[in-house]
Amino acid sequence: MSVDGVGLRVVGVELIFIDGSRESCVFAGAEAGRYVYRCASATLSIYVDGGLVGIDVDSVKLLNSMFFAELVLDLGVVGRVLALTLHPEAGSIYSPAFRYYNPLAVDREPTAPKPDDNPIYPPRFEAIDHGTFVSRFPCWTYPVVTSVESIPSYTIFTLARAGDSYIAILALSNGDATAYIGSGSRVRLFIGRERYTVGRSWILSIGVSSDPYRAVEKCTEGAARIGILKLRIDKKLPKFVNRFGWCSWNALLTEDLSHENVVRIVKGLLDRGVPIRWIIIDDGWQNEVRKGVEWFIRVLRDLSANERFPKGLNGLVDEVRNLGIDHVGLWHTINIHWGGFEEAVSRRLGVEGYRFPRADSYVPPPQIEKAIEFYSRFYRWVRDNGFSIVKVDNQWSIHALYWGGYTVGEASRNIQIALQVGASINGLEILNCMSMAPEDYSNYFLSNAMRVSMDYIPFWKGDAKLHTLFSIYNSLLFSHIAYPDYDMWISYDPYAKIHAVARVFSGGPIYITDRHPEKTDVELIRKLVLDNGETVAVSEPGLPTRDTLFRDPYNEPVLLKVASRVGDTYALALFNVNREGIEISEDVTLDILPYKLEGERYAYYMVFSGRKGVIGRGDRVAVSLRELETEIVVIAPVEEGKAVIGLKEYILPPYPIEIGRYGSKVYVKSKASGTLVYLLGGEFKEMAVEKDQIAIL
Structure with missing residues (x-):
């Protein structure tokens, strides 16, 4: 055949x-x-x-x-x-790291020994x-x-x-x-x-x-x-993807999540000039009961927040909106909470639940009509509390929740349809999480943003390498299904730069999880975000380059590379994520890009080193990076002796500008004030420009 x-x-x-x-x-x-x-x-x-x-x-x-x-x-x-x-063996190295570094990020003592900074991956x-x-x-x-x-x-x-x-x-x-x-x-x-x-x-x-x-x-x-799947390009862009955000998870975990702490952090970030425009209230808001010793057998007792939210969820939403936040998201699992919910929740919603014996609880019903009614009413409650985004976690579990009663294909299809329809009719955007399983991605017909990696772990060198590696290679596939989410990160993480560069090339949402606004690296964030909260990012999700598709940059002496474009300008990010920490030198050529280039000559500009020059199709550019160093190379077409790089103050210089050509002239309009780098008459030049100014080259 x-x-x-x-x-x-x-x-x-x-x-x-x-x-x-x-x-x-x-x-x-x-x-x-x-x-x-x-x-x-x-x-x-x-x-x-x-x-x-x-x-x-x-x-x-x-x-x-x-x-x-x-x-x-x-x-x-x-x-x-x-x-x-x-x-799951691939993720086994993460368990001790979670228990060591997550507590450190919230100023607590670790509950596990310090993990190896250079863990073995892949496992057997x-x-x-x-x-x-x-x-x-x-x-x-x-x-x-x-x-x-x-x-x-x-x-x-x-x-x-x-x-x-x-x-x-x-x-x-x-x-x-x-x-x-x-x-x-x-x-x-x-x-x-x-x-x-x-x-x-x-x-x-x-x-x-x-x-x-x-x-x-x-x-x-x-x-x-x-x-029923629709591809990313055929679905609308979620409203949070191109704006800068903050999530409560690594900042507060569950024990410290409260009205007071969220307001303190959000206000602190805004007061320091960090233009966050959306936030997510992650796990920890629930009025819950534990049904077992395992951490995940937590069941939603009632459809309300716990005592750490004295004004209720809507009171928190109102307060952060008054501070200037445009969108607020609420975290929940696909089964509403890790272990489901008590009967009181479905009674309050006026809908039927489906019995889940393991936790002596209920989960959403898998029959299509009942499931749509369930999620529609649940999301009406979410909307009425002022939220406009939901982060839906634990989605893989629909593989197991209805085992024995329904085929996996039928149950997953019905639940995913109902969830997406329920969110849509209530005006909610979805950020999908723990959902890289066939039962989920095969059924995303409205959802258009999804996590594409294991959780970010603060302050861990091993995660800075592996998280970057996982996210980029996973995006080769998942970027066709939804906008890839590389997860939140802490701006004062010692490896924040590599996390920031990776997320700029993700093409998806960029958001931090800082606990201490006074420690926030405002200088780094200013390179990523315009004053209005718009993130500096590539035009489409980055893809691993041709020369790395069948290589292992963690175990082999090769640089990890991801490429994308901003308009007609190409951008290449390089990372040294080698496990042994050796310095790696490579010659970079244009033919490694995942695109068919039209022009013959291109101006290149390295964002961090400032190196620049002009290359042709067969030319090579030497790049050398030490452990966890990163570089961004902007590659702009040379036309009639002119090429525009962009504003050098930003991590992705071409993003804050718009280019138009007419006759022999090049017109450049800037979204921000800064220093315009361009090639003219065979020389690289710089020009100070103001926001909304049009420069003529």
Whole structure:
């Protein structure tokens, strides 16, 4: 069979039944894009539509309620593979770091020993059973450069070469099933309920192209064609994405979150000239009850804030709005709280909950009509308290919440539809979190901003390296689905500069989580934000460069690079995230950019070192960075001997300017006052400009 023009060989098909028995299926014929495989007890059909692969099953024996089928595929992939995996072992290094550094950020004693600044990554990926997988909160994907034979289980995306082509494979949740990719391109299919039949379920979207970026783009386009998913470019920009924000999480955690502390910090930041325009009230506002010893068995007791908010949530919202904040967001989980909610909550909303025995609580109902009613009423309450943003956490859990009662495809689709519809009709924007699982990203038809990495950990050198690495490689895929959120960060973190540069290239929201406004690095923030709170950022989410797609900058002596553009000007960020901390020198060329360049000559300008020059298509520019150093290279086309770099006071000089050309003249309008850097007559020059001034070159 052929998938998107490339031969696909089905090496094996196996069905798994409720009693644990397995049967291998053999090919029984094909007709009009349907390939039939039969075993003693069942028939599995494979469907191919362009780059899409789907299945259905008809069985006389009950299928396993977890993994009911395995397919082994061969697309002729050779060499290195970039895999994004949900395997939770990749995040194991973070547990002690959370318990050491998060308390330090809120002026408390650590509850764990200091973790290694140079942790081993990637780990050894062992086979794990599904119960273990679910118990370890598999919500983040981690990039791994490996071989086909060593793809970790629970991988959701791969990019590899096959001959002269690149092949991108995306696992989907659709119909009844969710797919995962594993070693040897083995695809395992999860259903979540005992069934005799599995309806048509599109399990993979495959993109093939001579260009790796186009291959990734095609696999996401295919996913959008058969499901409810809409791609980022087809959805509206969330109102908070291009404004500077603040979140309470690392500033206050749960114990210190209060009306008084939020107002103190917000006022302190504004008084120091930090133009925050939106904030998020994160976890810790709830009137809750604990139903177990585990931290996550926290259940919402009532639809109200706790005693640390004496004026209620709306009182806090009113006060920060009066200070000048435009939008206020409220955190909650997809099941309203980590362990769900008490019956009193659903009674107050006047809707029905769904029983969740593990926490002796309730969660939103998975039936579509009831789910829409539930979220619509819950979000009406959120809106009536003055909020205009919701941060929705713990979204991966819809994989497990309805296990046994509904198929995973049906439950996740219904919950995600209801959540997005409920938020939309109440005028709320969504920031998605803990949602890098197929059940979530396959169903984002309105949501258009999502976290693309494990949590930021303050003050940890290991996180500065790995968080940057994870975010950039994950964005190769997820930037097509939503605006990538690289998470909050503290401006007085010793590694704040590298965090700031990465977020400027994210194309998503930029927001801090400072606890002490008096420590806030105002000078750094002024390089990132205009006076009106508008963030200085790239025009579209940055992508890892061509030369790094199949490299490992953490373990190999190569610089991590991400590229994007601002209008017609290109921008390249380089980071030294090497685990051993060695200095790395490289020659940078234009052909590593993820774009097809039109011009022959370009002016380049290095933001931090001030180096500048002119390069052609075949020229090289030497860059050398020590451990955790970063550099930004602005690359502007030279036309008729002129090129405009931008305002050198900003971390991304081209952002605060608008360029127009007419005849031999170049007109530059500035959004801010500063020093304009440009090339004219073969020389780099500088000119002082004022806000809204038009300079003529």
